[in-house]
Amino acid sequence: MSSADQLQQELRRVRREAIELHSSDQVQEAIGKLAFEVTEAYAGKVPVFVTIMNGGMIFAAELVKRLDFPLEMDYLHASRYLGETTGGEVEWLVTPNASLAGRDVLIVDDILDVGSTLLSIIDACKAQGAASVKTCVLVDKQHDRKARPGLKADFTALQAEDLYLFGMGMDYKGFWRNAPGIYGVRESNS
Ligand SMILES: O=P(O)(O)OC[C@H]1O[C@H](OP(=O)(O)OP(=O)(O)O)[C@H](O)[C@@H]1O
């Protein structure tokens, strides 16, 4: 069997055997509730909504259309997993285009896991002179390995147990970002 066929088999097995932690409907409902919270928090403000690529893009697209206030959109790409299931140093691949000086910045990402990625992005936005920086994630993974004890995003849609997750933008070895719910990889496959 070719290595491409082997990979395809592995990807299909991981998807088939995964544990559904949040169905697509549950994810959509949670994003709807979060959108109200975020809309309330930004009353009277005109923030820059910064999507963290690649993982944040699907959540960001679902969230932004439900936000009822004027905003600008931008993106950045900081990665520390680089297609692997364990993380390394945060690597900056693309920086935001808009000047963040004096702006209210809302950082939007798929997952708060250890939190090193978000902390590094918050520091970079503050270093650019942002007036305020808030973070918004689809899912907060529950474990005691956070980069700082008790680290939380300002806005969180869902929590998930300590498994390697995929779906709704989160990848398994670069794949399955397109899965519509949130799934945990079985230990035997991770
Ligand atoms: O809380 P942490 O442990 O720092 O992990 C969270 C980050 O990891 C993932 O990005 P990744 O590095 O995989 O890049 P990608 O979005 O391009 O897949 C995810 O999209 C978050 O940005």
Ligand code: HPA
């Ligand atoms: O569990 C995860 N899944 C996908 N990407 C991630 N980045 C950090 N943790 C995860």
